[in-house]
Amino acid sequence: MSMGAGSIAPAELASLRERYPRAFARTPLQRVVLAAILLALVAFVVFCLHRFDATPARVINGLDRFAKIAGALFPPTPGEAFWDLVRAMAESVGMAFLGTLIASIIAVPLGFMGARNVLPIWLFRFPIRRSFDFLRGVDALVWALVYVRAVGLGPLAGVLAIATTDIGILSKLFAEAIENVDRKQVDGVQATGANAVQRMRFGIIPQVLPIMISNALYMFESNARSATILGIVGAGGIGFHLSDRIRAHRWEEVGFIIVMIIVVVAVIDIVSHFLRSRFIKAGGNRPLMLQAEADRPPATEAPSSR
Amino acid sequence: MPAAPFLAAMLEFLRMPSDASNATVLRFEGAFARLRRRQRIQLIGFTIVFLVLVHAAAEISNFKLDRLLAGLPRIGEYFGKTLPEIRVATLTADIGHWYYGFWRWLSLLFDTLLIALMATLFGAIGGFLLCFPASRNLAGHLGVYFLFRRLAEIARTVPEIVYALIFVVAFGIGPFAGFLALTLHTTGAMGKLYAEANENIDERQLEGVRASGGNWFEVIRYAVLPQVLPNFTTYTLWRLELNIRSAAIVGFVGAGGIGQELYHAISFNYYEDVSAIVLMVVATIMVIDLVCEKVRHTLIGKENL
Numbered sequence A: 001m002s003m004g005a006g007s008i009a010p011a012e013l014a015s016l017r018e019r020y021p022r023a024f025a026r027t028p029l030q031r032v033v034l035a036a037i038l039l040a041l042v043a044f045v046v047f048c049l050h051r052f053d054a055t056p057a058r059v060i061n062g063l064d065r066f067a068k069i070a071g072a073l074f075p076p077t078p079g080e081a082f083w084d085l086v087r088a089m090a091e092s093v094g095m096a097f098l099g100t101l102i103a104s105i106i107a108v109p110l111g112f113m114g115a116r117n118v119l120p121i122w123l124f125r126f127p128i129r130r131s132f133d134f135l136r137g138v139d140a141l142v143w144a145l146v147y148v149r150a151v152g153l154g155p156l157a158g159v160l161a162i163a164t165t166d167i168g169i170l171s172k173l174f175a176e177a178i179e180n181v182d183r184k185q186v187d188g189v190q191a192t193g194a195n196a197v198q199r200m201r202f203g204i205i206p207q208v209l210p211i212m213i214s215n216a217l218y219m220f221e222s223n224a225r226s227a228t229i230l231g232i233v234g235a236g237g238i239g240f241h242l243s244d245r246i247r248a249h250r251w252e253e254v255g256f257i258i259v260m261i262i263v264v265v266a267v268i269d270i271v272s273h274f275l276r277s278r279f280i281k282a283g284g285n286r287p288l289m290l291q292a293e294a295d296r297p298p299a300t301e302a303p304s305s306r
Numbered sequence B: 001m002p003a004a005p006f007l008a009a010m011l012e013f014l015r016m017p018s019d020a021s022n023a024t025v026l027r028f029e030g031a032f033a034r035l036r037r038r039q040r041i042q043l044i045g046f047t048i049v050f051l052v053l054v055h056a057a058a059e060i061s062n063f064k065l066d067r068l069l070a071g072l073p074r075i076g077e078y079f080g081k082t083l084p085e086i087r088v089a090t091l092t093a094d095i096g097h098w099y100y101g102f103w104r105w106l107s108l109l110f111d112t113l114l115i116a117l118m119a120t121l122f123g124a125i126g127g128f129l130l131c132f133p134a135s136r137n138l139a140g141h142l143g144v145y146f147l148f149r150r151l152a153e154i155a156r157t158v159p160e161i162v163y164a165l166i167f168v169v170a171f172g173i174g175p176f177a178g179f180l181a182l183t184l185h186t187t188g189a190m191g192k193l194y195a196e197a198n199e200n201i202d203e204r205q206l207e208g209v210r211a212s213g214g215n216w217f218e219v220i221r222y223a224v225l226p227q228v229l230p231n232f233t234t235y236t237l238w239r240l241e242l243n244i245r246s247a248a249i250v251g252f253v254g255a256g257g258i259g260q261e262l263y264h265a266i267s268f269n270y271y272e273d274v275s276a277i278v279l280m281v282v283a284t285i286m287v288i289d290l291v292c293e294k295v296r297h298t299l300i301g302k303e304n305l
Helices: A010-019 A028-051 A056-072 A082-114 A122-137 A140-151 A155-179 A183-191 A196-226 A238-247 A251-279 A288-293 B003-015 B023-060 B065-082 B091-098 B102-131 B142-157 B160-171 B175-199 B203-211 B216-247 B258-267 B271-304
Strands: none
Touching (some): A056 A251, A082 B023, A122 A155, A140 A155, A140 A196, A196 A251, B102 B216, B102 B258, B102 B271, B142 B175, B175 B216, B258 B271
């Protein structure tokens, strides 16, 4: 790099460094704090690895075996069961679709009940809101295992599991959407002499419906992913075949199923994205919680968006 | 815009004095009727497509209403059985009986927490290394960008429990397999998210550092990082919340944590254990969510000062 006309001579740089040490380096205190944080982090990692029983021999053996498995995934082949796998994959997508649909329908009245401007009494709203938290706090896989015990093996348990978790998520999101409606539109409808039901129908619903549909579509994307694993506990879909092949060490077929999941999830993402942009112009902002759900946090809430 | 001629007609209508035989009124009525007809046809079309999809989904996933109705009472029965028997007279003894395994479960929950923390830490490091070549504006070469971006997306699409199944075979049963599974998934998710944050930065700062002779690393350090670090922090905290949930279930396939115990409780119908463990897990998740929210707000607050 050649020295340009505006570059600083070494002597001048040294004097600047002396006069403004804070601009060139951290203070000793900052350095000590930084070192302490790093040390604590390293200690934490060492403690965890010790607790996880990660001895060097185990890690090396494991990596060796993992490399062999990763190699064996290729070339992905469906085995003799190609159409079985396609059917099971379709079953997973169907489960996600039905589960999201059922949850969306049930979540609409629940969302209204959980919204502050619809149900102003804290004593009623609080237990409703907490039960949403409980429903979504328990993972769909746990619900699936419970439903398999209750209604038997098969996709019905999977549909119910997806619906249960989603009722918690969608009710909360719907309630938030309803709380954020523009009062003016509701007031306008009220000024024409509308009763409570009419205020809801013509004042609130037109504002929240696009947001609700777009949230439901986001949930469908996320559920298509989780529906592929519910079969691991016997709740229908491709997951059963996947865990079966892994336990039997039939790695080429495992590779094929993984490729299938990746392709189907990508296609659903594209279709859902298209639907949202084509039919729903409002509600384009992904809600914070769903952004996490679908691995894409917000631009609005991020601290740097000033 | 199908609504534009309608709106124009309406505006014209509003400016006109009311007169039923006015040509403008007729034009407005015509435009309005056409708009309504088009909307109605669209609605009917969507409804038909939607119903066909619902039917196909119900058919393929064998979802029958009578099976659902037959199952509902059994679901109620199941949840009834999980409720512990607690009387006021023997309150503490009953709760003690319900939570007989409290300390063992607490230790397993601690494992779950550690899996989530470690996976978030290593996943964030992995995602950090991955995100710069996976950003369109920083990768330099379009092929490099494409390769790393797809890599991140694939790593994030495969569910963590699938990784857990594979790592349990490779590394044996235990929390180490769960940690690796979650780390791999988190690396993909973070790589993609961080890369998206990188792509949304102000390009002028890059040009500034480049113009003063900065190389690629200096551009990253002095132009990119100051802009994206707050976003990275928010995303990482979000991921921690998700990872706690995932870490609680990787035990279903033997990858450590409380999941294994929960799986056994449900599989062997230890009803009261199920409710006891689920309550502990949900309480832990809520506490972590609360802590993350507090940290996030503190950081955002500082940022705005």
